[in-house]
Amino acid sequence: MITSESQVIVRYAETDMMGFVYHGNYFAWFEIGRTDLFKSLGISYKELEKQGYRLPVLEVSAKYLRPAFYDDTLTIITTLCDKPVLRFNLKYEIKRGDELITTGTSTHAFIDATGHPVRPPSWAVERLVKAFEI
Amino acid sequence: MITSESQVIVRYAETDMMGFVYHGNYFAWFEIGRTDLFKSLGISYKELEKQGYRLPVLEVSAKYLRPAFYDDTLTIITTLCDKPVLRFNLKYEIKRGDELITTGTSTHAFIDATGHPVRPPSWAVERLVKAFEI
Amino acid sequence: MITSESQVIVRYAETDMMGFVYHGNYFAWFEIGRTDLFKSLGISYKELEKQGYRLPVLEVSAKYLRPAFYDDTLTIITTLCDKPVLRFNLKYEIKRGDELITTGTSTHAFIDATGHPVRPPSWAVERLVKAFEI
Amino acid sequence: MITSESQVIVRYAETDMMGFVYHGNYFAWFEIGRTDLFKSLGISYKELEKQGYRLPVLEVSAKYLRPAFYDDTLTIITTLCDKPVLRFNLKYEIKRGDELITTGTSTHAFIDATGHPVRPPSWAVERLVKAFEI
Numbered sequence: 001m002i003t004s005e006s007q008v009i010v011r012y013a014e015t016d017m018m019g020f021v022y023h024g025n026y027f028a029w030f031e032i033g034r035t036d037l038f039k040s041l042g043i044s045y046k047e048l049e050k051q052g053y054r055l056p057v058l059e060v061s062a063k064y065l066r067p068a069f070y071d072d073t074l075t076i077i078t079t080l081c082d083k084p085v086l087r088f089n090l091k092y093e094i095k096r097g098d099e100l101i102t103t104g105t106s107t108h109a110f111i112d113a114t115g116h117p118v119r120p121p122s123w124a125v126e127r128l129v130k131a132f133e134i
Numbered sequence: 135m136i137t138s139e140s141q142v143i144v145r146y147a148e149t150d151m152m153g154f155v156y157h158g159n160y161f162a163w164f165e166i167g168r169t170d171l172f173k174s175l176g177i178s179y180k181e182l183e184k185q186g187y188r189l190p191v192l193e194v195s196a197k198y199l200r201p202a203f204y205d206d207t208l209t210i211i212t213t214l215c216d217k218p219v220l221r222f223n224l225k226y227e228i229k230r231g232d233e234l235i236t237t238g239t240s241t242h243a244f245i246d247a248t249g250h251p252v253r254p255p256s257w258a259v260e261r262l263v264k265a266f267e268i
Numbered sequence: 269m270i271t272s273e274s275q276v277i278v279r280y281a282e283t284d285m286m287g288f289v290y291h292g293n294y295f296a297w298f299e300i301g302r303t304d305l306f307k308s309l310g311i312s313y314k315e316l317e318k319q320g321y322r323l324p325v326l327e328v329s330a331k332y333l334r335p336a337f338y339d340d341t342l343t344i345i346t347t348l349c350d351k352p353v354l355r356f357n358l359k360y361e362i363k364r365g366d367e368l369i370t371t372g373t374s375t376h377a378f379i380d381a382t383g384h385p386v387r388p389p390s391w392a393v394e395r396l397v398k399a400f401e402i
Numbered sequence: 403m404i405t406s407e408s409q410v411i412v413r414y415a416e417t418d419m420m421g422f423v424y425h426g427n428y429f430a431w432f433e434i435g436r437t438d439l440f441k442s443l444g445i446s447y448k449e450l451e452k453q454g455y456r457l458p459v460l461e462v463s464a465k466y467l468r469p470a471f472y473d474d475t476l477t478i479i480t481t482l483c484d485k486p487v488l489r490f491n492l493k494y495e496i497k498r499g500d501e502l503i504t505t506g507t508s509t510h511a512f513i514d515a516t517g518h519p520v521r522p523p524s525w526a527v528e529r530l531v532k533a534f535e536i
Binding site: 017018023024025026027028031049054056057058059060061062063064067 | 151152157158159160161162165183188190191192193194195196197198201
C-alpha cells in the first residue's frame with residue numbers, strides 16, 4: 001500500500017450556485033492526487049506519455065460527505081493498494097483538516113498509443129516494486 | 135421507471151490532451167440528463183431551488199467503455215428507477231448512435247435551505263406519482 | 269461579413285457561487301459559435317484538424333453586461349468580419365431573447381502540425397470566398 | 403502599484419486535444435492571482451463576500467504568446483495599478499521560468515448583495531491605501 005498527500009486551495013471557478021464545490025470538479029483533484037503519488041515514486045506521468053503510454057480512466061466513483069467551500073485548504077490522500085499490472089485501482093480521501101469530506105475511487109489501464117492494453121514500462125515497474133517492498 | 139433522452143454535441147473545451155473527452159466532464163452531461171428528465175415531468179429544478187429546495191449530489195459513479203470525441207453527437211439516456219422520497223437514484227447511459235460509450239449513476243437527497251433532509255414538495259410528488267402510474 | 273447563430277441552455281456546472289455563470293465559461297460558448305459558423309459554410313473544424321491544420325486562439329476578450337442564469341436559453345451570434353488569411357478575427361454577442369448580455373472577440377491563426385503559420389487549405393478558402401460573395 | 407505572485411502546476415484537466423492548456427482555463431488562474439494579491443494585503447475575498455460585497459468581473463482579455471503544457475509550473479504575476487474605487491483594473495502575466503506565455507487584464511466593480519455599485523468597506527480601503535503608500 002502506497003500513500004501520498006497533496007494540497008489544493010478551492011478556486012472560485014470550482015464552486016457552483018449551490019454555494020460550494022461542484023461535484024464534477026473533484027475528479028480533477030483526484031488526478032492531482034495520483035500525479036503526485038506517481039511523482040513520489042519517481043514516475044512522471046508526463047514522461048510516461050512521452051514514451052507512448054496512456055493511463056485512461058476506466059471507472060470512477062465519489063461519495064460526498066460534506067461540502068467543500070471556496071478558499072478551503074484541502075488535503076488529497078491518494079492510496080495505491082496493489083502493484084499496477086494491466087489495470088489498477090486508486091482510492092482517494094479529501095479532508096479539510098481532520099474532517100473527511102469526500103471519498104473516491106478510480107480504475108485505470110495502461111495502454112499504448114494505438115489503444116491496446118500493455119504492461120507498464122520496466123523502469124516504472126522497478127520503482128513500483130521497490131516502493132511496495134519498503 | 136421513467137426515462138428521458140437529451141442530446142449534446144461534444145465541445146472542444148471538453149476534450150483533454152489524450153484526444154478525447156476528459157472523464158470528469160461527463161458529470162455535467164449526467165446533470166443535463168436529470169434536468170431534462172424532471173422537465174419532462176413538469177418539474178423545473180430551477181423552480182425547486184426558488185422554492186428553497188436543493189438536490190445535492192451524494193454519490194456518483196461512471197464507467198467509460200469507449201472514448202467520446204470532439205463534435206460527436208451523443209444521446210444521454212436518464213432513468214429514474216423509483217419514486218424519489220428522501221433519497222433517490224438515477225442511472226445514465228451515454229450513446230453515440232447505437233454504441234454505448236459510458237454508463238453512470240447518481241444519488242441525490244432533497245434538502246431545504248438550511249441543509250436538512252426534507253420530502254419533495256407536494257406539487258412535485260403529484261407529478262412524480264402520476265408519471266409512475268402511466 | 270458572415271454571421272451564424274447557435275443556442276445553449278445554461279448548465280448548472282457553468283454557474284459559480286455568485287449565483288450566475290462563471291465568466292471564464294463564456295469562452296466555451298464562443299467556441300460553439302465559431303464551430304457552427306464554420307459548419308454553416310461547409311467547413312468542419314474537426315476535418316481541418318484531421319488534415320493537419322490547427323486554429324489556436326491568439327487573443328480573446330469579453331464584456332459582461334448582464335449575468336446569465338442556470339437554465340437560461342441563450343443565443344450566440346458569431347460574426348466573421350473579413351476573409352481569414354493567416355490571422356482572422358471573430359466577434360460574439362450572447363443574447364437572452366432581445367437582451368444583450370455579453371460581447372466578445374477572438375483572434376486566431378492557421379498553423380500546421382509543426383506550429384508554423386500557414387494559409388487555410390484551398391477547399392476551405394473557396395467556401396469562404398463564396399460565402400463572402402453572397 | 404501592487405504586485406503579487408502565485409504558482410500553479412498545470413492540471414491534466416486543463417489541457418485540450420490541441421495538447422496544451424485550453425485558452426478559457428487561464429481565467430481561473432487570473433482569479434487565483436487576484437485572490438492572492440488581496441490576501442497579501444490582508445483582504446480576504448471570502449470575508450468580503452460574507453460581509454455582503456461582490457466583485458463581479460466586468461471585462462477580461464488575454465493574449466496567448468506561447469502554449470502552457472501539462473505539469474508545467476507557472477507563475478502568475480498580478481498587478482493592481484490604481485487604488486480600487488467603484489471600479490478597478492488588474493493586469494496579469496503568466497510565466498514559465500523567465501518565459502512570458504500569457505498576458506491578461508480584468509476589470510471589476512464592487513457591488514452589494516442587491517447588485518448596486520458600492521465603495522469597498524472602510525477596513526479594506528485602509529489596507530489598500532496603506533499598501534499604496536509603501
